[in-house]
Amino acid sequence: MRTLSGSFVYEMDKNVEPAWEVEPGETVKAETPDCFNGQIKSDEDTLEDLDMTQVNPATGPIYVKDAEPGDTLLVTIEEIKVKSPGVQGIVPGFGLLQDEFDEPLVTVHEIDEEGIEFEGKKLPVHPMIGTIGVAPEGKPVLCSTPGAHGGNLDTPDVRPGVTLKFPVFHEGALLSLGDGHALQGDGEVCGVSIEVATTTTLTVDVEKETISTPLIEGEDEFITLGSDEDLEGACRIALRAMVDYLSNNTTLSPQDAYKLCSVATDMKVSQVVNPLRTARVSVKKEIVEKFQG
Secondary structure: OEEEOOOEEOEEOOOOOOOEEEOOOOEEEEEEOOOOOOOOOOOOOOHHHOOHHHOOOEEEEEEEOOOOOOOEEEEEEEEEEEOOOEEEEEOOOOOOOOOOOOOOEEEEEOEEOOEEEEOOEEEOOOOEEEEEEOOOOOOOEEOOOEEOOEEEOOOOOOOOOOEEEEEOOOOOOOEEEEEEEOOOOOEOOOOOOOEEOEEEEEEEEEEOOOOOOOEEEOOOEEEEEEEEOOHHHHHHHHHHHHHHHHHHHOOOOHHHHHHHHHHHEEEEEEEOOOOOEEEEEEEEHHHHHHOOO
16 A cells, blocks of 8 residues: 655645545555644744744655546545644634633644543543645645545544545546644634644545535545635635535435425535634435435
């Protein structure tokens, strides 16, 4: 199995030369730096000293053979190994309560087999990837920003055992990933999770079908995602995608799929701190199966 490391991008862009080429069905390991690119090593390090041009790197781009515009890129996350320590903090001007918490703060958290050290207590490790996506259709998009291409989704469901599906806009898809978290709650409300470097094992594949927004298939549920300038808009995009998914994959009409969403799906907030907000809608596979065939 190959290990992909040493090539990072700070924006997802169709014009960036790919660092690696992989075959459909291939499994690889990707070394991803934390969102601060290793610049914070102790509680004494300050946010003022950060080189902001080095923030939010993503390992890539990865060219996937046979991926063509109109296809769907499948990315199965097999394993995420987090690296200690993790970094968290408060960034002035960032976070949902930024007007109340405007003093910069950096905290480095040790991580071991017992969990994450947090103010003398242990919190569980639930690793996830914050930023993952393909080259967007039009202009380059910073890795800090989510959209129809994926990007900085900061969605806790992007974890081992799930398969992410992305619309392919350009030949090879140009996949990139980074911004690992050892733990994140829905909303990521202060703007920073337990930020970690990772070794992430993933399998990539290609489907000859078309989708418009990222999807997640878990062990027992399907999840649609939406990102927009405000949370209501993000919810609307995610819901529209779920209505489309249900009406395209069951015997339900769009009207009946919309009604089903009101009684059998869950709408959740992924993050409220990035340049675009992200929401998601999930449905249990057992519900979908009732309306198939």
